[in-house]
Amino acid sequence: MxxxxxxxxxxxxxxxxxxxxxxxxxxxxxxxxxxxxxxxxxxxxxxxxxxxxxxxxxxxxxxxxSSTDAALASIVHGFLDNAIKQLRLRPVDEPMLESAQAALMALADPRAVAPLAELFTLTQQSPLMSHTELEAWDHCRAQVFTVARERLAGTPGAQDELYIHALAGSIISCGKAAMEVWFSRRGPDLTPASLAELRQLLIDAMALLATGFNTPAPPSATRSS
Amino acid sequence: MxxxxxxxxxxxxxxxxxxxxxxxxxxxxxxxxxxxxxxxxxxxxxxxxxxxxxxxxxxxxxxxxSSTDAALASIVHGFLDNAIKQLRLRPVDEPMLESAQAALMALADPRAVAPLAELFTLTQQSPLMSHTELEAWDHCRAQVFTVARERLAGTPGAQDELYIHALAGSIISCGKAAMEVWFSRRGPDLTPASLAELRQLLIDAMALLATGFNTPAPPSATRSS
DNA sequence: TGCAAACTTGCACATAGTGTAAGAGTGTGA
DNA sequence: TCACACTCTTACACTATGTGCAAGTTTGCA
Known part of the structure; x- marks a missing residue:
């Protein structure tokens, strides 16, 4: 200052x-x-x-x-802050879901996911995600919300709060879902093949949000399995 | 006592x-x-x-x-457990999103939302949602996941973990989004008109999940405003 | 060099959370 | 009705958490 x-x-x-x-x-x-x-x-x-x-x-x-939990969750925070940073680098006229996907692609990188993967495997045996970890994801959700609102502020009659809230929350949920599936399949595996699978999961997850969950059959599963 | x-x-x-x-x-x-x-x-x-x-x-x-937080979050837990109970009452061959919507409709009821609304207004001034409250929503998410998996177990090649995880998470996120928007618009207003708006928000949120977020323009906003 | 701001540390204290054992309330069978 | 087992409540002791405060130390800057 x-x-x-x-x-x-x-x-x-x-x-x-x-x-x-x-x-x-x-x-x-x-x-x-x-x-x-x-x-x-x-x-x-x-x-x-x-x-x-x-x-x-x-x-x-x-x-x-403020707690041991918070110290550990700083790893998650670091990862997610990075994701937000990537998101903000995207052109503002790009559709949100494409931006989100691109930002996530940039993070499916050994250096970025390694600490997260270790933290996950070390705490997975524990009952469920720690409080502070959930808070980290929620903090990220709030930032996605902000980005989305900034972008949609330009469009005409779209001060549609519900759309933005739902979109931000769903992006986070689907990102989390992709990571959970990846961890449960691969554990702490950071080989290129494994990371490629993570990328595919993230793409599929975002695609689900784009096209909706009403696709009669789940879209022929992920090609990655 | x-x-x-x-x-x-x-x-x-x-x-x-x-x-x-x-x-x-x-x-x-x-x-x-x-x-x-x-x-x-x-x-x-x-x-x-x-x-x-x-x-x-x-x-x-x-x-x-286990804490003051947990005592207060039991209100949220009660509400969400009720939602899960309603969800399980739906026929198993009904599409998940319709079931979710129906279950939520049953809870847009003064008796059910009143404690939740008060808790929300009393804690809203506080920085953000309490840890335990987030945990309650996550617990609900896990249960929606279980229900969804049970249902889709019948369908042939659909052991699609990603689809189920993403669906469960997004349902929760969109439910939360609808509630947040409602609270921010109406505050602790439990009049029939206000509850009708909540119902409409929940319907709109679930519709977003069904049709996807790529609808070129947000679907002409909610009719409820 | 010397001052001001920022950072670290030790100390004190209120609160959180848990193990334990004794006591009070409750269900059950004779 | 009583006695016994079971469950819940409570007091106590103890460790760990989290914060205010004031003194000491390091860093920035003129």
Whole structure:
């Protein structure tokens, strides 16, 4: 904010020292949390454990995250924020579903999905998706909603709130559905073939939204199986 | 609440004393929680407050609910469990979306929505939907998924996991969308006209899922506005 | 260099959530 | 009607969570 040095958005990194430190601490925390999740299993470690492993105080942990759950869900947040970023890069006159599909394609990438896949496999044995994880998806839904509203603001009589809400929610649900199916089929498999299947699932899911669920027979299943 | 004289319970339930007591306690807790939410606002009361108001011990509270949030979300749970019950009453050969729509129609009823509407208006000022509330919707989604899978198990080559996951998730999302739009338009208005609008929104939302979101123009908005 | 802002940390404290064992209420068969 | 088993409630103790606060440390900047 009080930064005379220009904000190099597209540039490499945030130059100031403070930001680097904060990012490093944040990373140390999530690394520690993920490590403990690996070694001890979900629910078997405390905030203090994470803080000790990350080399910070318990209090500092809470300066970054509001709970262990939130620290782990930051992985999901990172993934989804990236998705939103991709979505916003799409031309504004492109149909929403095509934009969504394109944004998701960009994320069916080993580097992006790897942390998510590990988190998923590590917490899958746990009853169901953690509260904070659900919240992360809902946060993403809200952002998709915003994007959709911005786009449709141009069209004439279309201040159709229901359409936008339903669209945003359904995009998220279908994205989630594709991921769930993929994980349940492939587990932590990140081979090109597996990622190709993920991409196909995402395409199929978006296609379902485009054409509707009333297609008499489910559209001859996915070619990917 | 330890009242030996039971009152008229209409219905085929097994009215053993223990079950009645438990149900009464449970009700006392949610009533107390809702009352405190009304009087003090979200986040401004503790489990102990609820327990005191309900006339039970703090420990007993935790025998029923795992958090204040969960106690309040039981309202949402009740509503959605009811929806699932309605859904299961539909003939198994009916298309899912029609069943969903019919089940939702049955719940656009003052008695069913009133608690939900109040909870919504009381927590709306709060940042966003509570964790446990999201969990309640997700639980409902899982049940819709189960129903859909049971139904489509009969059809020949349709073990299409993606279709079922996407359908269940989208139904929930669109139901939520309709409710959100309704609440934002009408607030806690439960007049017949308002409920008719809710019904129309639910119908429109399900229609979107049936025909797809690619309808060139949003389908001439809702007739209800 | 020195000041101001931002960040970290230790401490105190209220609250959340759980295990345990004793007590009170409830169902059941003799 | 009583006695016994079962279930639910409660008090207590204890660990963990989350936050306010003030003092200490690091970073930015003139």
């Amino acid at each position: 009080t930064d005379p040095i220009a904000h190099t958005d597209a540039g490499p990194a945030a130059p100031t020292r403070r930001e680097l430190n904060k990012a490093a601490t944040r990373q140390a925390i999530t690394d520690a949390a993920l490590g403990l999740l690996r070694s001890k299993g979900p629910g078997n470690f405390t905030v203090e454990d994470i803080a000790d492993t990350a080399g910070i105080s318990r209090r500092t942990f809470f300066n970054y995250f | 330890t009242d030996p004289i039971a009152h008229t319970d209409a219905g085929p339930a097994a009215p053993t004393r223990r079950e009645l007591n438990k149900a009464a306690t449970r009700q006392a807790i949610t009533d107390a929680a809702l009352g405190l939410l009304r009087s003090k606002g979200p986040g401004n009361f503790t489990v102990e407050d609820i327990a005191d108001t309900a006339g039970i011990s703090r420990r007993t509270f935790f025998n029923y609910f």
